[in-house]
Structure formats: structure tokens, C-alpha cells
Amino acid sequence: MASALFNLLVFPGLIFLGVISLWAEYFDRKLYARLQNRVGPPWFQPLADFIKLLGKENVVPEEADIRIFNLSPVFALAATITAFFYIPLWGARALFSFNGDLIVVLYLLTMPTLTFFLGGWYSRSLFSTIGAVRSITQFFAYEVPLFISILAPALLASTWSLSEMAVFYSAHPWYWMLNLIGFGVALIALLGKLERVPFDIPEAETEIVAGSFTEYSGRLLAYFRMAIDIEMVVGASLLAAVFIPFGLNLNPFLGFVLYLIKIFFIIGVLSVLRTVFARLRIDQMIVFCWQYVAPIAFLQVLINLILKGFLLR
């Protein structure tokens, strides 16, 4: 019981994840700023923002559905943290695992988008409603390529468990290189999931103010932002575990450092991508995902099936 609580609240749960994700936000913002030739924030800025938001007044619109409006951020936070427990980080074993946890993690990671939709829709404000609808529209575009691209390495490893996949790729150290196409697809889909440029359509500031989050303020907004930061870390960890699963049998300290390098590499790639692109329109985004990204993801599945037939016999 005590150890479960420790896991949940301290390590690798809320506090550990919170610290890492604030750090990740700092890294992202600083890198983004340096790439734009700006100075960027000091290291404590994300924490300061978080504390400031916690202390601010919490305004709920009169017409909003109060229960869903209040619960959405908490659900987003809970779902992303839960997903983290099933991902192998620097050992080959995650904290919890069972056959099929890959699917559970993917589903848990769809929860934040659903809460963005619900929170925005039940804010009943015009901008929130449009943002909510855009969230869910975009969701259908990037989620399929993401699922397919992540299933491809699982096919190769013949398992639905992330931990067993890690064991498999540790046993066959260079096989992860076969999944690089899928890695690219997953990175693009992750941009969509995190609603970042060029896929920040649901919260496009110059069009719909802040989309789903327009009516959120204070504590609830802080939770939402925290959930997005954590989602970024969890998403990066998932990609690291699935697509670059090497060096998992090092000693814990080196393993931890390698894990950090991996996720910060992925977050860095996301930052660079958001520096160099303009925001797409929702119709362009959907066409892009279905016409280009999804077929490439299928290509990866095809490659893995063929490889499995010939090479791994």
C-alpha cells in the first residue's frame, strides 16, 4: 500500500513526472526561443507560471456544465500519469505490465484530447466550441497513423506488451533501426496530439483565441497545462520505448541519463518542427494525415510483416 502510494505520488508518479515535465517545458520554450533568436525564459519560468496560475481566481462561465468543466483537467492529468506507469523507461521492465498494455497506454493517451473536447464543448463559449470541434476532428486524423506506426514495432516483436517489446529489442539490439519510418510518422502524429505548430489548429490564437481553453482560468488552466506538459513527456517516453529501445540494460544511473537524452532529443525535434512551420488549416491537416502520413504508416506495417516472414524465422 505504502509503496503503491509512493509510486503514484512520488516516483515515478506525480512529483517525478511533474518535475521532468516542467523541465521539458523549459527545454522546449528555451530551444524555441533560441531558434527564433530570442533570449527565452529563465529555468524556473514553467514552475513560476504553474504556481502563479494556481493562485489565480478560477472563473467558470455561467452557462458551462460545472461538473464536466471542473473534472476535465483532472481527468486529463490522471490519464497521462497512469499511462506513464506502463512504459519502460530505463530498464527493460515498466512498473506495471501485462499483455496488451500497449493498447491501454495508447487509449489512455487519447483521454486528454477527449477532455479538451468535453471541457471546450461544455464551456459553451463560441470560441471553445469551435476549438472543441477542431480538437476532435484533428483527433481522427492523427490518431490512426499514430496507432498504426506504433503497432508496427509490436508486430515485429510479436507482443502487445511494451515491457516485452523492450525485452525483445534488447535481445535483438539493431532491430529498432527497421522502424525508423514509423518513428517519423509517430513524431508527426505526436505533434498533432500535443496540438503544436503546425497542428495547433484547435487552439489557434489568432482565430479562436485559445480554443477549448478560452474559458479556463486559474487552477483548472494550470492542471490542463500540466497535463499537456506531462503528455509531452509521456508521449516522448512512449516513442523512446517503442522506437529507440537501445541501452536498456545499462546500470540505473547511466540508463536514466540515456533515457533523459532520448526524451529530450524527441522533445527537441518537436521544438524544431514547430519553429520552422506555419499553422495548417484543418482541412489541409486532415488531407495531409490521410493522404501521406497514414499510407506511410501502413508501409511500415507492410515492411515489418515481410521482415517477420523472412528474417525472423
Added chain:
Amino acid sequence: MSEAEKIKNQIEQKFVFLKDALRIQREKRLWLEVAKDKFFEVFDFIVTQLDFSILNTITGTDEGADLGLIYHLSLKNQMVLSLKTRVPKEKPAIKSITSYFPAAAAYEREIVDLLGAEVEGIPGGPRYPLPDDWPQQQYPLRKDWKPEMLEQAGKVGMIGENVQYPIGPTHIISQPSSFTLVHQTKGEMVIPVGPQHPALKEPESFSVALRGEKITGVQVRIGYNHRGIEKGCEQRSYIQDVYLVERICGICSHSHSTCFVQAVEEIAGLQVPKRALYIRTLIAELERIHSHLLWLGVAGHEIGFDTLLMYTWRDRESLMDVLAMITGNRVNYGINMIGGVRRDIDSAQIPEILKVIDKLEEQTKYYIQVAQEETTLIQRLSGVGVLSKANVLHLGAVGPTARASGVDRDVRRDDPYAAYGELSFKVVTDDHCDVYGRTVVRLGELMESYSLARQILNHLPEGPLSVRAPRRIPAGEALSRYEAPRGEDVHYVRSNGTENPERVKVRAPTLANVQAVSKMLEDRYLADLPIVVAAIDPCFSCTDRSIQVIDLEQGKSNLMTWEKLRNYSIEWYRKRGVDFRGKRTV
């Protein structure tokens, strides 16, 4: 025979009663006054037969017992014919000319609101430029109107509170809620983009009707920025007015002050020294550069490309420093005076300016490359906000917006002012007709501006900086035009022989362009709205300029110290039952 005389002959042949009525002030400025009963016959002839197919603006004046209306029309070669008529104040009715020029609606609304003309047949739409709760029978640009009359006219509420929609002849121009109602009954969503919205840098309002993401209708409401500058100009001397018109806009401040000063100089017959003209032109081109760089950044931001914003604004900063070095100020340069300029450029400054221009040119080449190669940028800009050449001509768009649709028109070349007649440059046009084309045109104009600035700096003529201007300007009138970064800026000035002008009329380029926005947004997506609006480079502080100066101290000293202002506000609220001081002590 000059072209102006040819036109004079043609008009005199057609209308015998107009013998010697046409006054040729100079080659490109013709003035003609026609009585009201013959007015439309002459107007139709001039517009359709003589092909004066561009409406610059309409000026309304107060002529004592009558209202004067001046229709400034121009030919394709930019010869301006100002057609005047009068209507009696008791029955100031005149037909609308929106059937010829749809863009005239905004100019006609100004006359209706500010001078009380009754224009028949303006299409419906929101009120402009006065607020919805402005009391009836209060026409601020009439000479007998005093700000105190507002208090007598009854309660003037805050905007939105106690809204009295005007009834009677003006009611046609104010239909604030019908747009929302009509679209909501069709099951569409109407979202308010503005008056306060992150996409907008200034208050203006776009009500956008949406079906899904598709735009089905747009209603534009402007006028939130009125500061009463036209009325204010009439109450101040010419010298003060130079500084007042400079404050019409925070970006193209030099455009307005130059345009105004040119008009006054034409009336007074002043020969401005060459060096002064060159310095004016230099500031004008530097202003164009900083304005276009600013636009490029804003455009990037509107499509979520913040990196472009950060880069261009970083580069723009070095130019702002140059402007501060030359004029002493970043924005309101204050370099113009009637008869010349106030400050010289010394030879030590020239290499520094050239260095900045070289650096900016290199950067601009990089942005041109970005615009040609960056896929998401091109996807977001091309095919968006299409305005065909025919539409530009029909709706009267100006500046880069018009040039991006292949309309080869630029006041700098067609009606040269300042030093432009002696400089070589090409007018950049493009045939994309969309936002991408407008980007290409502005980037091209940046390159032309660098070359112009270099020409000026390398061949700055020697000589005095100004000629002495009289305090009292002789009676007369002039129309001055200026190619501002956003398009053609028009100032009409009339003097009456005193120290103060009789009438100053400003037509900023945005007012001509904003009326085309609804057309550009037809069948587009909500996501295109910010960039389409931004693509005309709107400047609403220019557009909304004239109405009330509520003279706070009833015409006494206009200078208020901070303490006086504070006490005044406390008094004002106490009279209305709110006492901040009282509340604090209790």
C-alpha cells in the same frame, strides 16, 4: 493642348452651361462646381464617358446655409477631377453614388454621420463612423456644432448602454443586430472577431457567420478609434495641425504629415527646397520599409508562423534605430514643417544608414527565399483572399492590395510628389490576386525601397532645408495624395485666409481596402480570416479619425496637468453618483 485642357473642352462641348466653370489648378488637379439639379447628369458623363473611374474620396463641407459635397474622381493616369455640388441644409438630400462605386458607401456614411446629409440609397450595414448611441441631430463637423451640445442633447451613454438607434433618414445605415439574427435563423454560428481579439491589433469588429468552418457572411464594423482629428484640425493652427495629423497613425505617421503639408504648401504656393524634398522622401521610404517588415511579421503571426515574426521584427528594430537617429524619434518623426523639414542629415550619418540598409536587403532576400520555398507558408497563403483585377477596380482597393491583383497603380509614379519624379524605381505588381501575391508585392517593394533610399543618400542635393511659410495661409483649396505603405493616402485642405484651416479631410488607405475584405472572405474558412484581414495591412487608427473632441474645459486652456485631469475625472464620476474617494474612506 494639355490633357487637362482636352478634358475641359470635352466637358464644355457637352454642357454649354459649364463654360469656364472648370478650374485647372495644375496639370493633375481639376475643380468643377455644378448646381445640384444638373449634378448627376454631369457626374454620369464624367464617370462613364470621360472614364474617371476611380473614386478617391468624398469630402463634405459646411458652407453656411448649404452643405458642400466634393467628389474626388480620378482617371487611370491619376488626374484628379474634384466635382463639387451643394445641397441646402434644410433639405440636404442627395442620391447615393454606390451604383457607380460600391466603396462610396463608407464615404457617404461619413457625410451622413458627421455633416447630416441625407444620402438616399446607401446599402444597409452597421453605422460608421459615430457610435450607435450618438444622439440625433448632432453633426460634429458642422461649424456651429460645439461639444457642449452633446450634453444638452441628453444623456450620452457608454457605448452599448442606452443605445438609441437613430430613426429617420439615418436609420438605414444602422442595422447592428439584423446580421446576427438573419444568420442564426439559418442555423449558423455567428462569432465575434473583435472589437477585442488576439488576431486584431486595434479595435474593429468582424462578425463572422459560420457553417462548420466555412464562412457564409461577414459584417465589418469600424469606427472604434475615433479621436476627432478632422474637427480638431479646424480648431488649431496649421503649425499645430502638422503634429496632430502626424498622430493619426502610429505606423505611417510621416505619410499623413507629408500629405497634409503638401496640401498646405500647394495652397500657399511655396517652393520647397530640393534637399528638404529628398529628406522627406528618404523618411518616407524608411517608413515603408519598417511598415512592410512589420506587416511581414504580423502576417507570419496570423498564420501561426511566429518564427517569421521574431526574425522580421528583430531586423525592423535596427531600422527604427536609424529613424530615431535621423529624426530623434522612432514613430512620430516630427521632421516635416510647412515649407520644408526641420532636421538635416549630416554626412557622418549616411554610411551608418547605408550599412543598416545593406543588412536589411540581405535579410529581405532571405525572406523572399522563405516565401518561395516554405511549403506550409505557401499552402496557407496561396488561393486565400482572392480579389480579381475586376473586383479591385470595382471595389476601389488601393496600394499593395491592388497591385497584387495586377493593377499597375502607384501615386509615386503616376502623380509624383516630393523627390519621386527624379528617382528611378519600378512599381511592383503581381498576378496571384491572393494573399501570397500581396506578400510578394510587399517583399518586392522592400527591395525597391532599399534602392530608393540608396539613391537618395548618394545624391542628396545641397541647399537650404526650408522656406519661410506665412502664419496665415491664403484662401484656397488643395487635394494632396501620397503613396503610404498601405496605399493611397488622400488629404483635402481648404484654407480661409486665417491661421486655422477651414476644413481638413483625410482618407486613409485602409478605408478603401477594408470594404473589399468581405469579398475576399467569400467561401473561405475561418482559419483564413486573420490572414485575409491582415493582408490588406489594416490600420484602423488611420481609418477612424474624425469626430468628437469633447473640449474638456469648455474651450479654455487645452493644456491639462496630470493633477487637473485626475481631479476632473473624480468630479465627473461624483456628479454621476460614484465617489471613489468617498468609498475609500468609508
